Structures are given as structure tokens and as C-alpha cells.
Amino acid sequence: MREQRRLLIDPVRLGSDPLHQPFALSQGESHYLGRVLRLAAGDSFLVTDGCGQLWQACLERSAMARLEALLAREPVPRPRITLLSGLVRKDQEQLLRLGTELGCDGFQPLICDHSRRDRGNSRLERRQLICCEAAEQCERLWLPRLWPPRPSRQALDTAPSPGLRRFLCVARQQRPGLAAQLAALDPPAVETLQLALGPEGGWSRAELAFAAAAGWQFASLGPHVLRAVTGGLTALALAQQWRGGLLLG
Amino acid sequence: MREQRRLLIDPVRLGSDPLHQPFALSQGESHYLGRVLRLAAGDSFLVTDGCGQLWQACLERSAMARLEALLAREPVPRPRITLLSGLVRKDQEQLLRLGTELGCDGFQPLICDHSRRDRGNSRLERRQLICCEAAEQCERLWLPRLWPPRPSRQALDTAPSPGLRRFLCVARQQRPGLAAQLAALDPPAVETLQLALGPEGGWSRAELAFAAAAGWQFASLGPHVLRAVTGGLTALALAQQWRGGLLLG
Incomplete structure (x- = not known):
């Protein structure tokens, strides 16, 4: 069965009581629905707010649409899965796209000792767009958060808390x-799972000792x-299979 | 610790009793060792034959090198992991590169009912090169096999055998x-694990029934x-984690 195409729309734009309320489409959204999908006024499509809700929507005239019915409401995925990963030069966008498909709930890029220079914040908007597109495509109802890059020591220095589990992945070590x-984790006890990965050059010794x-x-x-x-x-x-196994079990 | 860079060289070129025997480098290999890595005559580097063996090698004058010592010999990884995957238009090379890193032992591209057209065989040589490069980079000693694309029904119609386990991955089904x-598999009983994935458009109903x-x-x-x-x-x-867990256990 082929699903209808869906748009991810910021909940702020939908309003606090969005059902049956018309909302304005951006130029890009209008173009996508009208020219790419060739929908006409009265045709339906799907909308998610990236905060767990999915609606049937209806295209109206002049770049407007309306939510017609709430189709699904999903609780926040638990445990939360967050990826802290050393900035990589070429593949950062690929990591966001595939990571969103794989259920990551938050991306924290790290400026590591061996990281290449990165324009960082200036690319944040483009990277957020990639997460949105991937969420639409893979039919997630929760949009992952994307934080601006932080120095590795700052980001790794999270205060231990009862529900936090943190794994730092390393190569060439037993x-x-x-x-x-x-x-081996006790699932109900885990609220947040943090996974940390180094940059192309690997973690520095100082970073490993710090972690x-x-x-x-x-x-x-x-x-x-x-x-x-x-x-x-x-x-x-x-991590996603582990969490999914919990849901099935 | 940073490893020395390694070259993957076809065992046919190394000969049947390769230790201490000089062998000729291709123009590309000479360029890589001399110009990119800036090695001089007498400098050492690593060579693997993609069939489980790793040597210390020594660069000689005039585009020749010599194997100096056998450093490692690895048995064939068991169980074998083979990926049968629907041809995808843009990402085929990425799948080979990352799949090689992830320990795949064989790639069988499938011409599926929903596959995009593909130049297939004409690209085989380039795709083999990508597997070689990825194997060098991730320090595998066994090169994965890459078969030319086959129609999905032909490839899925493998004769059941006691050591063969076959999983076809599907979306939107419970x-x-x-x-x-x-x-849940009984590890010693598995010789080959085949994993099948559809193309971008998914499996057709007829393919699912056939499988x-x-x-x-x-x-x-x-x-x-x-x-x-x-x-x-x-x-x-x-699959790699499952197999790795077996090795550790």
C-alpha cells in the first residue's frame, strides 16, 4: 500500500486548536503540492507537526490548506536516543538524513580535537531542513532536535542522572x-540513551581520558x-532495534 | 595508535609463494605510495590480498615492492553474510562502501519489479574498486564478492540448505x-545468512508472494x-553485531 505524501509543518503555524482551521502554505509547500504532486483544490494530503500528531489535510485555493481529521497521536519515543558525533567534513548531511530514518531523537555535533573546521552554525538551517525532509519521508511523527556544534568536552560533561546511559564508541580497542x-540494560530504568562517536580522525587520547x-x-x-x-x-x-524490541516485547 | 596505510593487491599478482618475492606496482599504486603518502625506497607499508592475509611490505625502486613478513592470517568470516538488495539509482556506491565497512561478505544487486533502470554490468568494475577502497580503509582482510545484477526472482530462488538462513526485510507490515x-538463531548451525532488501519503490506484491x-x-x-x-x-x-557477539561469546 502506498502512503499519501506528507508535509511536516511547524506546530506554531498550525495554531493551538488546529482542526478545521485554515493555515497558509509557504511558497515551497504550495509548489510541492500543486506542481510536483499535482494536487488540485479539494485534494487531500497528510500533515504532521513533528510533535507526534498526524492529520488528514485538504488543499484549498490560493496557497491555503485545512486540517480535516486527526489520524494519529504518538507519545514521545522512550527512551530518548541522542547521538553526539564528531563533525565530519563531507558526510554530515548524510548522517542527519539516515540518522533521522533510524529514529535518532537528537543530534549534537561535536567539535573534537581531531575535527575538521566547519562553518557550523551557518549551516544549521540547511541541516534542520534535511531532518524535516527525512522525517517526512520515513513517516516519523517526532522531529529530531538538532543542536549547534559544541566543543567535545562541554558536550561529554553531562551530569550523571539515574535515567541516563552513555556509551562512547571506540575502534581498535578490546x-x-x-x-x-x-x-544488558534494564529498559524501564533508561530515560535517555546517549551515544558518542568520534570524528574521522578518531577521539584524541585526552578526549578518551576525559570521557x-x-x-x-x-x-x-x-x-x-x-x-x-x-x-x-x-x-x-x-539502539533503535533495542528500543523497538522493547516496544514489541 | 594510527595504523600504516594498506594496499589491497590481487593474490594472483603476488604469486603462490609471495614472501620476499618482488612484485610490480600499478601506476596508480606507485603514485599513491610515492606521491600521496610520500614513501621513498626502503619505506614500509601494509599489503593485504583480500583473502585473509596481511603483510608488511617494502617499497623498492622503479615501481616494485617486496613482501617482508606475514603479519596476520584470518580465517574466512563465518557465518557468511550476503546482502541481496534492489538496485537504487543514486546510492548504490554508498551502499557498497558502507556495507563493506559493516562486514558484508557478498553483494547481489537485484533487478526488482520496482527497480530503476541501471547500466549494471558496465559499472561492475567501478563498483569493485569501491569495495577494494573500503576494505583497505576499514582494515578488512577479506574482500567482499560483488556479483552482477540479477532479476529478483532468480536470485531469491536459492535452494534451501541446512546451513542457509534467509531474511527478507519489509516495511509497513507487522x-x-x-x-x-x-x-533466536542457533549460531553453529548457520553457514550463510542472506539478507534481502527491496529497491526504493519497495517489493512488489508478486515478489513478496514469490519470496x-x-x-x-x-x-x-x-x-x-x-x-x-x-x-x-x-x-x-x-548481522555484523550478531556475528561479532558470537565471536566474543
């Missing part, structure tokens, strides 16, 4: 696999040396 | 997760609709 360590002192558990992603993007996606795939 | 189904009749087990990769590449990488990441 560490237990991430999948096995996830399987160990800050209480991060070290984990392996397998026998090969994964590039930063492959490592991030592997960690997310394992 | 099926048990792949991770859970892998965890079910041919004995494939259906598996889910999670709640979201993954693009073909994300799905392939997720399946491989789970």
Missing part, C-alpha cells in the same frame, strides 16, 4: 560490543574501522 | 524485528520507512 551492552573520568562506558561497534558516518549509523541502528 | 530473529513461497522469513527493521540504502545498512549492522 571493548564489549554495543549491542551486548544495550541488551572515562566523566563516566562514559566504552563500546565497540565491531572488528572493522568504521568511518564516522558508518559508526554513527551502526550505533543508531542498534 | 513482522518480528530482524535483531530478535537473529538472536514467501521460496521459504524466506520476513523481518522488520523498525517503525520507520527506511530508504533502500538505510535499510541495507541497518540489516548489515545488526
